[in-house]
Amino acid sequence: MTSANIWIVDDDADHRDSLCDLISAAGHTATGLPGGIAARDAIATDVPDLILSDLRMPGLDGMGLLEAVRAAGIDVPVVLLTGHGDVGQAVRAIQQGAQDFLEKPYDADHLLTVVDRTLAAGRLHAENKRLRQRLKDKEAQLVGDTKVMAAIRLQLSEIAALPVDVILLGETGTGKDLAARSLHALSGRAGPISTINCAALPDSGFGADLFGRVDGSGQLHQGRVGMAEGGTLFLDQIDEMPLDLQPLLLRLLQSRQIEPLGAQHPLEVDLRIVASASEDLRGLIAKGTFRQDLYYRLAGVEISLPPLRQIAPDIPVLYAHFLTEAAARHGVPVPRVDFADRKALQNHHWPGNAHELRQTAWRKVLGLAGALTETNAPQGNLKDRVARFEAMEIERVLEQCRGNTARAAAQLGIPRRTLSAKINRQGIKS
Structure with missing residues (x-):
C-alpha cells in the first residue's frame, strides 16, 4: 500500500487526535486541522491526497470546505463524517463533488476500507488525467x-x-x-x-470573471486569469479587445498581479x-484601436502562421489528418480520397483555411451534402471549363x-x- 498524506479536519480535538492515530497506524501521514477555515487556508500552499472532514463545524463547515476546494479548482478527494441527522446533506455533498461519507459512529475497519478505496480511485483518476493530457499534448501539433x-x-x-510572451499572427483558421x-x-x-x-468580453461585469472575487467570508473565487497560475494564459483574438479594457491587460503584463474584487491586496500570478x-496590430495602432504600449509588452516573440494557399502541398496532408480524426470520432472507416477530391483540394482557394x-x-x-467536390464553383468561360473538365476526366481514367x-x-x-x-498539350502526368 502506498503511503498517503491525509488531512483530518474536525473541531473536536479528541475525535481529531483519535482519527489521526488510526490513520497513522495504517501507514499514512495524518495531519489534524481544527476546522474548515484552517483547512481552506492550508490548501492554498499544500494539497493532500485525501481530506477527511467533519460535516458540522463552526465558521466553515464540511460543505463549505468542499465548495471552497472545488471553487479553487483543486482536485482532491473529500470524505465527509456525518451524524445520523446529516445523511441527507451528505448525499447532497456527494452530488456536489464529495467522494463518500461515513455516518457516525463508524467502524474503524470500515473507515480504513473507505480511505483505501478513495485513495485508489484518486490514483486512477490522476493517472487517467495524465494520460488524457499526454494525448492532448500529442494532438497539439501543427x-x-x-x-x-x-x-x-x-x-x-x-x-x-523561454520566459517570453508570444503573439501568434494569422488569418482565421490558420491554427493559432x-x-x-x-x-x-x-x-x-x-x-x-x-x-x-x-x-467575447462583456461591456460590464467582466472583472470577477477575469480576476476573481473574494466573498463575504474571505474566500477567494478564482477568475480565468488566476486559473492559469503556473501555466499559460491564452488571449485569443486580442485584436478584438475593446480599447477601454486594454489598460487592465497592460497592468497584468507589467505587474504580473491581479486584484480580485473585494480583495485587500493584489495577488502575484505566475x-x-x-x-x-487575425488583424495586423501595427495597423490597428495606426488607427487608434490598439494601444502601442500593450503591443510592445506582448510582442516578446511574434510568429506568423501561413494560410493554406501558401502551403498548398500540406493541404492533402491536413485533409487526410482530418479524415482520420473524424472517422475515429464516429467509429467509421476512413473514406477513400478519389481523383475528384484531390483535384478539388488543389483548385479550391480555402478562404476559411483549416477550419x-x-x-x-x-x-x-x-x-453529408456539401462534399469536397461541391466546394468548387466553376470558373472561367465555357471553353476553359470544358478543357478543365476534359483534363480532369483524362487524369481520372489514366489513374x-x-x-x-x-x-x-x-x-x-x-x-x-x-x-x-x-496529355502533352495540357501537361497531364501519365
Missing part, C-alpha cells in the same frame, strides 16, 4: 510537411521554455489556438492553459501569456488504368494518338 510548417514547429519548440496549446505542452509549465476570448490576432478544410473532411466522413494510355484511350473512346496529344 500538421504539415512543408519547410514552412517544419520551421514553425522548430521555432515553437525553441521558445516554448493549436500553436498556443503546442507552446504550452512543450513549455514544461505545471499549471493549465486558460483561454480568454477577447472578442503565468506565461500567449496572444493571437473550412476540417469541416469539409467531416462532411465527407459523414456522407484508373494505372497509366496505360492504350487502355485509357479505349475506355475514353478516342484514338491513342489523340489521347497522347491531349
Whole structure:
C-alpha cells in the first residue's frame, strides 16, 4: 500500500487526535486541522491526497470546505463524517463533488476500507488525467510537411521554455489556438492553459470573471486569469479587445498581479501569456484601436502562421489528418480520397483555411451534402471549363488504368494518338 498524506479536519480535538492515530497506524501521514477555515487556508500552499472532514463545524463547515476546494479548482478527494441527522446533506455533498461519507459512529475497519478505496480511485483518476493530457499534448501539433510548417514547429519548440510572451499572427483558421496549446505542452509549465476570448468580453461585469472575487467570508473565487497560475494564459483574438479594457491587460503584463474584487491586496500570478490576432496590430495602432504600449509588452516573440494557399502541398496532408480524426470520432472507416477530391483540394482557394478544410473532411466522413467536390464553383468561360473538365476526366481514367494510355484511350473512346496529344498539350502526368 502506498503511503498517503491525509488531512483530518474536525473541531473536536479528541475525535481529531483519535482519527489521526488510526490513520497513522495504517501507514499514512495524518495531519489534524481544527476546522474548515484552517483547512481552506492550508490548501492554498499544500494539497493532500485525501481530506477527511467533519460535516458540522463552526465558521466553515464540511460543505463549505468542499465548495471552497472545488471553487479553487483543486482536485482532491473529500470524505465527509456525518451524524445520523446529516445523511441527507451528505448525499447532497456527494452530488456536489464529495467522494463518500461515513455516518457516525463508524467502524474503524470500515473507515480504513473507505480511505483505501478513495485513495485508489484518486490514483486512477490522476493517472487517467495524465494520460488524457499526454494525448492532448500529442494532438497539439501543427500538421504539415512543408519547410514552412517544419520551421514553425522548430521555432515553437525553441521558445516554448523561454520566459517570453508570444503573439501568434494569422488569418482565421490558420491554427493559432493549436500553436498556443503546442507552446504550452512543450513549455514544461505545471499549471493549465486558460483561454480568454477577447472578442467575447462583456461591456460590464467582466472583472470577477477575469480576476476573481473574494466573498463575504474571505474566500477567494478564482477568475480565468488566476486559473492559469503556473501555466499559460491564452488571449485569443486580442485584436478584438475593446480599447477601454486594454489598460487592465497592460497592468497584468507589467505587474504580473491581479486584484480580485473585494480583495485587500493584489495577488502575484505566475503565468506565461500567449496572444493571437487575425488583424495586423501595427495597423490597428495606426488607427487608434490598439494601444502601442500593450503591443510592445506582448510582442516578446511574434510568429506568423501561413494560410493554406501558401502551403498548398500540406493541404492533402491536413485533409487526410482530418479524415482520420473524424472517422475515429464516429467509429467509421476512413473514406477513400478519389481523383475528384484531390483535384478539388488543389483548385479550391480555402478562404476559411483549416477550419473550412476540417469541416469539409467531416462532411465527407459523414456522407453529408456539401462534399469536397461541391466546394468548387466553376470558373472561367465555357471553353476553359470544358478543357478543365476534359483534363480532369483524362487524369481520372489514366489513374484508373494505372497509366496505360492504350487502355485509357479505349475506355475514353478516342484514338491513342489523340489521347497522347491531349496529355502533352495540357501537361497531364501519365
